Amino acid sequence: MIAHFSAISLLLLYVGFLSRRNRMRHVTFQMTSLACDIAIVIILESNRSVVQKAIGSTDRLLLTHIALAVTALLQHLLNLITGILIWRTGTGRKIHKLNGLILIVVRTLVTVTAYTVVMR
Ligand code: HEM
Numbered sequence: 572m573i574a575h576f577s578a579i580s581l582l583l584l585y586v587g588f589l590s591r592r593n594r595m596r597h598v599t600f601q602m603t604s605l606a607c608d609i610a611i612v613i614i615l616e617s618n619r620s621v622v623q624k625a626i627g628s629t630d631r632l633l634l635t636h637i638a639l640a641v642t643a644l645l646q647h648l649l650n651l652i653t654g655i656l657i658w659r660t661g662t663g664r665k666i667h668k669l670n671g672l673i674l675i676v677v678r679t680l681v682t683v684t685a686y687t688v689v690m691r
Pocket of ligand 1: 588591593597602605647650653654655657668671
């Protein structure tokens, strides 16, 4: 279930990326995708069994998934900041673009590993 939510958020990220020439649509999709990712963190954090499973785990796949998810969230926040910068001052475009491209790869891996973790 939560993996499906992650996939929907990823889809929003792809559509937002493809809409990058349309500023309003781009920002709307990317902000919604970020909101979904934050909601996923809140849902997981409020589930005690998930938190307990992660703490002290030696499961390499689970740890890889968590590391990717944290990286993606930080990258998403960086793109929010640089996106606002582009909007207000016109600067930060280079970082925004590069970080966005890496984010697409990292965020895709987050969803792939999420499905692998829940389906194995
Ligand atoms: C999270 C909130 C975000 C905000 C507020 C935001 C804002 C913006 C703005 C204002 C632009 C300039 C659009 C224009 O030229 O009129 C832009 C461009 C762009 N954004 Fe975002 N963005 C966000 C997230 C993302 C994400 C998550 C990605 C990648 C997946 C991304 C990738 C891009 C790319 C590739 C461009 C085009 C840059 C260029 O051609 O120079 N953005 N964004």
